[in-house]
Amino acid sequence: MDIHDMFPMVTGFMNYSQQTIRAARYIGQSFMITLSHVNRLPVTIQYPYEKSITSERFRGRIHFEFDKCIACEVCVRVCPIDLPVVHWRLETDIRKKRLLNYSIDFGICIFCGNCVEYCPTNCLSMTEEYELSTYDRxxxxxxxxxxxxLPMSVIGDYTIRTIMNSNKNSHG
Known part of the structure; x- marks a missing residue:
């Protein structure tokens, strides 16, 4: 006969003490993780008073150069949702297409960048402009x-300069 079989109450207390120690260890570990985050700088940006610094490959509003476009419609064919609307007329005397109108609806655009990547004349480019919100779609x-x-540079904004200067001062 084992002592645990003779005294089930003792076994219950031993299990309870092991569970208490385990719970205290978990609480201590989580508290240490919390303390490790105390000295970190805040990550949250107080928009619209502060602006986000975009990465080099950020896909913002598309910039279009009318003079470079040859109305080949490659951008329409590579777009997963056939979004760019290209209106052109064939000039028979010079046997070339003449671009009349070009438009993109950013309410539908998924900002995949295919139109920019596959444009043969590089008349499309992604900008760092991300403030496209409006009340009317x-x-x-x-x-x-x-x-x-022309795209507005986010880096030129005074709030970005303030953030960049404060980061330099805190690291330097």
């Missing part, structure tokens, strides 16, 4: 004039 349909607008 029809305002997200950009024609060649809106697409041709």
């Amino acid at each position: 029809h305002e997200l349909n950009y024609n060649q004039i809106a697409l041709g607008r």
